[in-house]
Amino acid sequence: MFILRGQRKIRIKRYTETQQCCPNCKTFDLQVNVYKDYFHLFFIPFFPTGVKSSSMYCYHCSSFIRFDSLQHEYEKKTRIPFWLYSGLLLVGCLIVTIVVAANIDAKEERIFVQHPQAGDVYTIRDDKGGKLRYFFLKVNSIQGDSVFTLHSNLEYSRYISKPQSKDFFVEDEELVFTKAELLQMLDKGEISSVKR
Template sequence: MLTHVLCQYCGEDSEMEYDFQQKYFHLYFIPFFPLKKKVSVCCENCYSVFEGKYIDQAIQVKLNRVTERHPINTPIWTFSGIILLTLLISWAIWQSDRHSLVETDYIKNPKKGDVYFVEHSPKEYTTIYSTWRVDKVDNQNVYFTYNDTSVTKYTKVFSILSNNRYTTKKGILSRKKIEDLFKKDSIISITRE
């Protein structure tokens, strides 16, 4: 409550009730972040209400003095959207990290039946995608059967996964070599049943 203020409407020496309304930016009804607080004062004598820049200079000065002594906090819920977004992004990063951790483990400890999704560039500006299936693993090497088919779009690789496509093309790569290929993203991903 402000005391002894001259009301700009009724001209009386009045008391005035003040109120702060927190404005906030929202998206789909979720408050994202706080904007300015909208201040209003109400004359107890004539009940006129004045808002923001329409508040008399002298009243504004008194108001500032009061809010310096008793600061108005910005409620935490006005940050809901920002908090939610941060959580969502953290979760997505955690998810993608976890995914590569699993695959890093697969590449370090290969197992019969693993399927590697691979990318080659046989010629400049040409990229093809195919899969390799692990047949056997020993201390040094990984033994593969390569898929007979390759495709030119990564999204199409899922159409060439059937077991009868692995027939004659065999290969042996050192365990060190496959870790290199994985680091260079020539081995894009690995699946294990």
């Protein structure tokens, strides 16, 4: 994939200098611009890099001048704007959102397994015998602590979120689990997802 990235420079602050006159024309009409380099991805600033720099310009005689010590003072007192970290903040927010969403999903699945309802569908991950396979179990009925399930007709070599359209639940082969067994299977990752 082509990733557009690199370093750019941006002006982060503009000052008007009133104490110092222009060495060329002796008027008090100087402007100081402070710049900062930053790293960007697709033009979104990710984080600042390098040191600050500045330029000084006289509006009266239209010339750029250098006044190292003064410019250095301006560079020092200029704070780096937080939006230069936009990309990092964005990625951080995204990660937090994903983690929170995954947590909510996991909590919800746990509640579903603790209190099963007819029609709940579990994706089962089975790697016994050295061969990874996935299949589905559908809760058919619940009697006390026993949960009667039907298994899908097909097995899958990789995780899918729902059975294929040609798949079906085999009616005459009920598998019975206790609620505690199902919870254990969830904790071990043998139940990889629960759909209600």
